[in-house]
Amino acid sequence: MKVLFVASEAYPLIKTGGLADVAGALPVAMRARGNDVRLMLPAYPKALERARRIETASELGELLGGHRARLLSAAAADSDLELLLLDCPALFARDGGPYTAPSGADWADNHLRFGVLALAAAMVAVGQSGIGWRPDILHANDWQTGLAPAYLRLAGAPNTRSVFTVHNMQFQGRFDAEVLAALELPRLAFTMEGLEFHGQLSMLKAGLAFADRITTVSPTYAREIQTPEFGHGMEGLLAARQRDLVGILNGIDDTLWNPSSDALLPARYDVASLAGKAVCKAALQEELGMAEEPGVPLIAMVGRLTEQKGVDLIAAALGRMLELDTQVAVLGAGDPHWERALTELAVGRDRVAVRIGYDELLAHRMIAGADMFLMPSRFEPCGLTQMYAMRYGTLPIVRRTGGLADTVDEASPADGAATARGTGFLFDAAKPEALLEATRRAVTMYADKPAWRLAQRQAMQQDFSWGRAAEEYGWIYRTLAPHGVAGETKVRWEAA
Numbered sequence: 001m002k003v004l005f006v007a008s009e010a011y012p013l014i015k016t017g018g019l020a021d022v023a024g025a026l027p028v029a030m031r032a033r034g035n036d037v038r039l040m041l042p043a044y045p046k047a048l049e050r051a052r053r054i055e056t057a058s059e060l061g062e063l064l065g066g067h068r069a070r071l072l073s074a075a076a077a078d079s080d081l082e083l084l085l086l087d088c089p090a091l092f093a094r095d096g097g098p099y100t101a102p103s104g105a106d107w108a109d110n111h112l113r114f115g116v117l118a119l120a121a122a123m124v125a126v127g128q129s130g131i132g133w134r135p136d137i138l139h140a141n142d143w144q145t146g147l148a149p150a151y152l153r154l155a156g157a158p159n160t161r162s163v164f165t166v167h168n169m170q171f172q173g174r175f176d177a178e179v180l181a182a183l184e185l186p187r188l189a190f191t192m193e194g195l196e197f198h199g200q201l202s203m204l205k206a207g208l209a210f211a212d213r214i215t216t217v218s219p220t221y222a223r224e225i226q227t228p229e230f231g232h233g234m235e236g237l238l239a240a241r242q243r244d245l246v247g248i249l250n251g252i253d254d255t256l257w258n259p260s261s262d263a264l265l266p267a268r269y270d271v272a273s274l275a276g277k278a279v280c281k282a283a284l285q286e287e288l289g290m291a292e293e294p295g296v297p298l299i300a301m302v303g304r305l306t307e308q309k310g311v312d313l314i315a316a317a318l319g320r321m322l323e324l325d326t327q328v329a330v331l332g333a334g335d336p337h338w339e340r341a342l343t344e345l346a347v348g349r350d351r352v353a354v355r356i357g358y359d360e361l362l363a364h365r366m367i368a369g370a371d372m373f374l375m376p377s378r379f380e381p382c383g384l385t386q387m388y389a390m391r392y393g394t395l396p397i398v399r400r401t402g403g404l405a406d407t408v409d410e411a412s413p414a415d416g417a418a419t420a421r422g423t424g425f426l427f428d429a430a431k432p433e434a435l436l437e438a439t440r441r442a443v444t445m446y447a448d449k450p451a452w453r454l455a456q457r458q459a460m461q462q463d464f465s466w467g468r469a470a471e472e473y474g475w476i477y478r479t480l481a482p483h484g485v486a487g488e489t490k491v492r493w494e495a496a
């Protein structure tokens with residue numbers, strides 16, 4: 001099967017969050033299962049620096065009002081995955097982030113930046129890009145590529161099907177209706193069943209309305225987004241397309257997130273011997289300027305400091321968490337209000353460390369060195385960090401929602417260590433008291449060393465491999481592709 005996977009970020013070329021982890025790993029896993037996959041991204045300066053074997057593949061001409069664009073073929077930095085980089089210097093050759101200027105404000109021409117990306121992806125999908133390759137499946141991700149299935153459908157392409165994966169319903173890519181003309185989209189597509197959302201154009205909605213199949217990143221989130229609480233106004237459309245909607249849990253990249261081979265740690269460890277984890281904890285306490293207290297549970301949070309992630313619950317519960325005789329360490333960036341609030345909470349408290357910023361290396365050391373990992377998200381489409389934490393024997397304390405509900409099992413030592421089960425601690429109400437109560441259960445179990453060790457072992461042995469997810473996406477592709485399976489069709493297969 002030939003698959004064009006298009007996204008706005010992919011690790012290690014460019015990353016702001018979990019989407020990059022997924023786009024960096026899932027195409028590699030799909031390729032390992034025999035698919036011919038190309039990963040398409042904008043040619044941001046950072047991506048050009050990090051890619052290898054860059055060559056011009058084709059000229060696309062002038063897109064959406066004279067934006068000269070071409071496709072570069074390249075190889076990923078650390079694998080043989082084939083890349084297609086969309087080179088359009090007028091839109092992408094800039095300092096700053098993939099979505100925001102150095103000031104932190106969204107780029108004012110994001111509709112054109114991602115409009116051109118989506119259009120170029122659709123050109124590849126219909127075989128019009130001049131690279132001599134056409135996919136059976138166009139797989140787009142999140143609002144930045146939501147217009148790709150729309151352009152594809154509006155082109156009337158008979159031979160390419162589209163899949164649209166939602167990683168977060170909150171980010172909708174909304175723009176004033178006036179941009180329709182600049183995006184060369186027909187007025188007739190600007191309806192409630194199409195691109196229109198509350199009088200604006202929504203690129204997320206474009207993907208949801210026009211893709212042949214919709215996926216999201218956990219089964220629970222797939223159900224949740226059909227309700228008003230999680231649907232961000234698009235629950236009606238999603239419920240109407242229920243037959244085409246499926247939740248596939250993300251995996252984690254074992255080559256990057258693995259305590260037995262992680263070169264970023266001061267010591268390595270595995271499920272058979274956790275001695276290295278104690279070394280990581282002591283080193284982390286020292287690095288963060290905390291007392292080296294091996295017996296005090298160290299609770300960490302790494303993530304975006306936003307209300308999605310429940311940062312307000314952490315701030316409200318922090319004082320009482322410390323009364324449980326714990327240390328708390330936070331690494332994150334996000335909402336300036338919460339960055340300030342957390343920084344202030346750390347002042348004068350030697351058992352609290354707060355690091356504001358984005359630091360991939362420290363993230364590894366924190367997840368390895370901590371005993372418990374906090375993720376009290378209000379909603380969480382999948383969540384990768386709780387899975388990283390489990391792989392590192394750091395038991396997660398999470399709210400029962402989305403992918404957190406699908407990946408964490410309540411740990412209970414009820415019948416003694418021999419029958420202990422579970423991998424973490426869950427709570428329901430988005431309230432500081434509920435978070436605190438789950439933390440109390442975690443701290444109690446931490447004192448019961450054999451039970452804790454057993455839960456750590458179970459957490460570390462969970463199968464979060466990308467192979468399973470790649471297999472499930474493969475099923476979706478096969479049920480869609482009109483010609484892609486021609487030479488290889490079998491009516492019998494081995495049961496999974």
Ligand code: ADP
Nearest residue numbers: 017018303332333357358359360363383384385
């Ligand atoms: P989301 O994509 O909603 O932010 P995920 O859990 O899916 O949440 O993925 C977040 C990714 O970003 C993880 O790889 C996590 O380690 C990383 N991350 C988030 N914040 C930071 C930070 N401040 N420093 C380093 N890595 C971070």
Ligand code: GLC
Nearest residue numbers: 018019167380381382383384
């Ligand atoms: C989004 C979600 C997160 C998910 C990630 C990758 O950023 O917020 O829950 O893990 O995408 O799919």
